[in-house]
Amino acid sequence: MRSIGEMARDSGLGVSALRFYDRAGVLVPAWVDPVSGYRWYEPEQLEEARLLARLRRAAMPLADIRLVLAGWSGADTDLVRGLLQAHLRRLEAGLSDARGEFSTLRVLLDHRENPMTSIQTSAARLSVSATELAAALDAVRFAVSEDPELPMLGGILFDIEEDGLRVVATDRYRMAVAHTGTNGHDGPRLQVVVPTPLADAMRALLGGAEPVRLGVDGDRVTLEAGDRETAGQSLGHDFPDYRRLVSLSAGRRALVDVAVFRKALETGPVRAGEVREQDGVPCDLSVLGIADGDTLTVCEDGEGDQNRIAVNREFLLEALAAGARDELIVEVGAPTAPLAIRRPDDEDTFSILMPVRLED
Incomplete structure (x- = not known):
């Protein structure tokens, strides 16, 4: 028989972990000395301990580990495969959630290190040349991010000031900026991030020569071209301070x-x-x-x-x-x-x- 020290050395589980799994009824030693309390294991339990160590490193819940070990010893491969697959799906979902949280944290950290102009919620209506706006969107569209883990980059920034409209896109590896003149806006600087599908719908309306009307009301963005209109909700995220990045x-x-x-x-x-x-x-x-x-x-x-x-x-x-x-x-x-x-x-x-x- 194997002593608890030998089992720990050969299985990858520490002595304290073996004691814990004994108390939890997951990996019970074959014999315990009634006087010293020392634990002894059968040789065939080594495979089970090594399996337990792998499941532990994979962060499987204790209840599922118990079922996997039971299925393993009983040769119930369907049960074991199902439990492993379910745990893998949980890990993947957790990793996706963690990436999303870390993405947000990185944006917040960037915000602390490089203060940005926050997205405004005021309203504005302005007129812009359809030809110039189409050219501006064409100049930046290639740089829009397609990474679902960076939702704040999944659109085009419309940065509205008295001197005109700047549209900006970036996927972190490249950035594109374009400028066009506007009429009708004499208020404070206003920024909205227009999601890619809405920006593409806007571009589809810009086939004429007449000026179009761009409206922002809170998080709603509207483009009117003659008797046609497209509208949608802006992205509720701050966009990186592109002016610092392009200096x-x-x-x-x-x-x-x-x-x-x-x-x-x-x-x-x-x-x-x-x-x-x-x-x-x-x-x-x-x-x-x-x-x-x-x-x-x-x-x-x-x-x-x-x-x-x-x-x-x-x-x-x-x-x-x-x-x-x-x-x-x-x-x-x-x-x-x-x-x-x-x-x-x-x-x-x-x-x-x-x-x-x-x-x-």
Whole structure:
């Protein structure tokens, strides 16, 4: 027979845990010395103890552990599989809930470290060019987050001030900002986060040349275009303070022919399958550098000096398309600094991409 010390050593359960599971009637020793109270176990109980240790590490409730052990010893595999599957579903649900809570906590922490302008609940009605609003939405739509665990990023920020309307989208790895003029708003700054489906419905109404009317009343957002209208509820979340995030140090600027540069990206060298350190998702990288003063080049893998910068190629191609110009300015800073894509004729509409650290 095995002593309690030997059982603890071979099973992965501590002596105190074995005593606890004895008292709980989960793993009862084969014999207890009536004088010393010392516990002894049959050799075949080692497998049961090891199973118990695994279930314990998986945080299974004691009541379920008792049932699993009973089913295991009785060869009731259907019972055991059902209990394991049910517990796995509970763990997955708990992990999802925990991620949601931590996401909220991160936002609250960001709020403490970088005070943001809170979402306002006042009302506003303004007129905006349908053509300009359509162009603004097209310029930022690609950067909207699709991560269900970050609901505050699952829409487009409408930031309304006296000097016009800014629309902003970000998924943490990229951010896009666009500006358009407005008429009719002379009140305080007003921000609402328009959920993606509503923003897309708004875009579908912007086919005409006549101005449209944008209304905000509390958490309700309305867009009227002629006799057509779409409306919905804004997201009840604060949006990150994008003005702090887009305050970049001046980098080296290169004016690029979009068609030529796009072809260079699509056909040029790429580092395939690199993993984004932020979320572990693999992506293809393009390594960029500025040569001859202001010429942006796509470098060979491993080529270039310490100032090279690597970006997600798909994200860069999308940003070029959203720029909607034959020529764009690409601003490159340090390898760890965001890359900016700007319009030569419109400094208020731009996007930034976070670089990906290269592992040589």
